[in-house]
Amino acid sequence: MTGKATEISELLAPTVAALGLELLGVEFAPTGNSAMLRLYIDAPGRHVAIEDCEAVSREVSAQLDVADPIASEYTLEVSSPGIDRPLFTAAQFGRFIGEQAKLTLRLAQDGRRRFIARITGVEGDVVLLSHEAGDMRVEHDNIEKARLVPDLVALGLAAQPKPTGPGGSRRKAKTKES
Structure with a gap:
């Protein structure tokens, strides 16, 4: 995480924890006169629900308005980690x-x-x-x-690869009889 992302993470982690959730990390991407602030949350022992994202968004929006750590306009996104989970620590x-x-x-x-x-x-x-x-x-x-990197086969989202024969070919060689 960048310095600003770390600062925001430290500011917001207690608020997210008070909701019974974990703040995994923060991505902060300034672009010109605006920025994107993305928070990744997790729900220990269960999947993150849309209601969790909404609750975190409400609570941290109020906290960010008071603390005002971002000088420019920004868009706040609250997300579950997904199957390609980011690793921050x-x-x-x-x-x-x-x-x-x-x-x-x-x-x-x-x-x-x-x-x-x-x-x-x-x-x-x-x-x-x-x-x-x-x-x-x-x-x-x-x-x-x-x-x-999600294992799509293990998650049941992709088919098992078919075994290949000698030389890597899946086709049987045709033989010609005389």
Whole structure:
């Protein structure tokens, strides 16, 4: 999260918690004379309902009007994390060990800023990852953006891949009899 997003997250987290919800993180994207403020919330032990988003929007709107942390006009969105859940903290990475995530780094590591990797662990503020080029350790502060990569087959949203025969072909070879 950016500095402004972190500031807003710290301001609003107690309000969201008072509603029995968790503020996962904040995205703040200023564009010219306006900005987009997106809050991601979670409901421990259940799915986030539209009523949860409405309640958070009402409560934090009032709080933002009083505290006035954003100088320009802005649009407020309150969202559930969805199946491609964003990851904002090292602790959130720790909840999803074994899952794949798509990451964008602030500074390149191993010559890359963007990659998909399996989360293998968390040690303090260091996220441990494994990808096609090997294992890596990434300081959480170096992660600009991260989202889980949903396993659509496991979620029942995609068909199981069909096994392929030798050479990768699914067709049977035709033989000609003499």
